[in-house]
Amino acid sequence: xxxxxxxYVRAGSAEEALAALVEHGDDAKLLAGGxxxxxLMKLRLAVPTVLVDVGRLTDLTYVRDGGDHLxxxxxxxxxxxxxxxxxxxxxxxxxxxxxxxxxxxxxxxGTLGGSVAHGDPASDLPAVLLALDATxxxxxxxxxxxLGAADFFTGFLETALAPDELLTExxxxxxxxxxxxxxxxxxxxQDWAIVGALAATFDGTTRVALVSMGATPLRARGVEEALAAxxxxxxxxxxxxxxxxxxxxxxxxxxxxxxxxxxxxRRALESAVA
Amino acid sequence: MMxxxxxxxxxxxxxxxxxxxxxxxxxxxxxxxxxxxxxxxxCDTSSCGACTxxxxxxxxxSCTMLGxxxxxxxxxxxxxxxAAGWHPxxxxxxxxxxxxxxxxxxxxxxxxxxxxxxxxxxxERDVRLGLEGNLCRCTGYHNIVVAVLSAADAMxxxx
Numbered sequence: 562x563x564x565x566x567x568x569y570v571r572a573g574s575a576e577e578a579l580a581a582l583v584e585h586g587d588d589a590k591l592l593a594g595g596x597x598x599x600x601l602m603k604l605r606l607a608v609p610t611v612l613v614d615v616g617r618l619t620d621l622t623y624v625r626d627g628g629d630h631l632x633x634x635x636x637x638x639x640x641x642x643x644x645x646x647x648x649x650x651x652x653x654x655x656x657x658x659x660x661x662x663x664x665x666x667x668x669x670x671g672t673l674g675g676s677v678a679h680g681d682p683a684s685d686l687p688a689v690l691l692a693l694d695a696t697x698x699x700x701x702x703x704x705x706x707x708l709g710a711a712d713f714f715t716g717f718l719e720t721a722l723a724p725d726e727l728l729t730e731x732x733x734x735x736x737x738x739x740x741x742x743x744x745x746x747x748x749x750x751q752d753w754a755i756v757g758a759l760a761a762t763f764d765g766t767t768r769v770a771l772v773s774m775g776a777t778p779l780r781a782r783g784v785e786e787a788l789a790a791x792x793x794x795x796x797x798x799x800x801x802x803x804x805x806x807x808x809x810x811x812x813x814x815x816x817x818x819x820x821x822x823x824x825x826x827r828r829a830l831e832s833a834v835a
Numbered sequence: 836m837m838x839x840x841x842x843x844x845x846x847x848x849x850x851x852x853x854x855x856x857x858x859x860x861x862x863x864x865x866x867x868x869x870x871x872x873x874x875x876x877x878c879d880t881s882s883c884g885a886c887t888x889x890x891x892x893x894x895x896x897s898c899t900m901l902g903x904x905x906x907x908x909x910x911x912x913x914x915x916x917x918a919a920g921w922h923p924x925x926x927x928x929x930x931x932x933x934x935x936x937x938x939x940x941x942x943x944x945x946x947x948x949x950x951x952x953x954x955x956x957x958x959e960r961d962v963r964l965g966l967e968g969n970l971c972r973c974t975g976y977h978n979i980v981v982a983v984l985s986a987a988d989a990m991x992x993x994x
């Protein structure tokens with residue numbers, strides 16, 4: 562399977578990438594690692610006529626201590642997150658989930674910013690960033706702006722990023738080295754999650770986020786409320802499917818996904834607090 | 836056809852430059868432009884790992900990477916691995932019979948080489964997780980895992 566033809570533009574800087582987006586408008590698509598976009602292009606589900614390759618913007622590859630938060634360059638690869646000691650110490654949940662993405666080969670190429678900007682509800686990392694209330698820094702023709710995770714994921718493969726914006730940085734709180742668990746259910750080892758459930762406790766509260774339970778990654782607010790009111794992990798997890806709209810596909814019916822959400826949330830909560 | 840672009844990379848130590856369409860996948864560049872057919876196309880969807888090669892020393896699935904993304908990189912395929920006598924991983928696959936039909940083997944070996952570079956002293960579980968991106972329909976993985984553990988021992992002893 563070969564992608565449809567396109568013009569290839571290699572951006573040497575963020576500015577060059579933005580200029581190319583302005584020039585080509587909706588016809589252009591940014592390419593980072595390509596782990597999500599290239600499969601879609603090979604299936605001709607995505608047919609950009611201009612591909613702007615930002616994969617060599619090494620100045621957007623970093624994990625830095627930002628004082629009260631960690632700042633992560635959008636082009637930081639999953640492999641870099643997986644092996645970052647700073648991340649392991651200060652935001653262990655993000656390091657651990659990055660190590661669960663795809664397989665070694667995918668983690669050698671895929672980037673945090675690419676995963677976020679793709680906006681796939683079956684991706685692992687967007688759910689973590691939602692649970693962490695991450696901040697996304699985007700650069701566009703009129704300057705830089707910050708977007709909160711709660712408003713970022715707007716629909717299936719859709720985000721609040723404008724077509725002429727480049728995601729440059731992801732900021733996450735210092736959530737500590739432990740107190741989290743991610744339960745991912747799939748059929749083949751390296752596959753997308755059929756359902757995933759994340760529990761992370763920091764700042765005295767437990768946050769729960771769900772993968773593949775709707776058009777976007779979701780917070781399990783019912784579970785969080787029940788926990789805050791003193792419910793047991795088991796009782797709280799019973800509310801995991803509330804407010805979700807899981808799809809049905811070859812892997813699972815919607816009802817089965819709801820069942821998985823409850824079971825995986827219970828397991829994640831029990832592991833996170835254990 | 837879109838206008839061709841010139842792509843240059845070092846493949847198995849040899850400089851390779853070809854004019855190809857921008858949409859040319861790395862695996863096509865290697866097989867069709869460079870004539871190196873040791874790298875296989877299996878699923879063509881980034882699932883099976885048969886097309887695994889090393890780009891700047893790290894395993895990638897060459898069916899899900901553009902040749903343009905590997906422009907200026909150093910690429911190693913199965914042909915380059917065995918150029919100066921068998922690599923310890925190849926030797927171990929031979930000795931432990933880590934294959935049956937052989938279709939997944941080039942990718943499996945390249946993935947194992949990259950994995951052992953990152954984790955030189957793996958447990959059996961590490962090996963199974965480290966090769967999760969490579970599918971084998973024949974062996975049931977048993978001898979592949981044995982081979983990779985054996986290669987790790989051999990490489991450690993050789994240091």
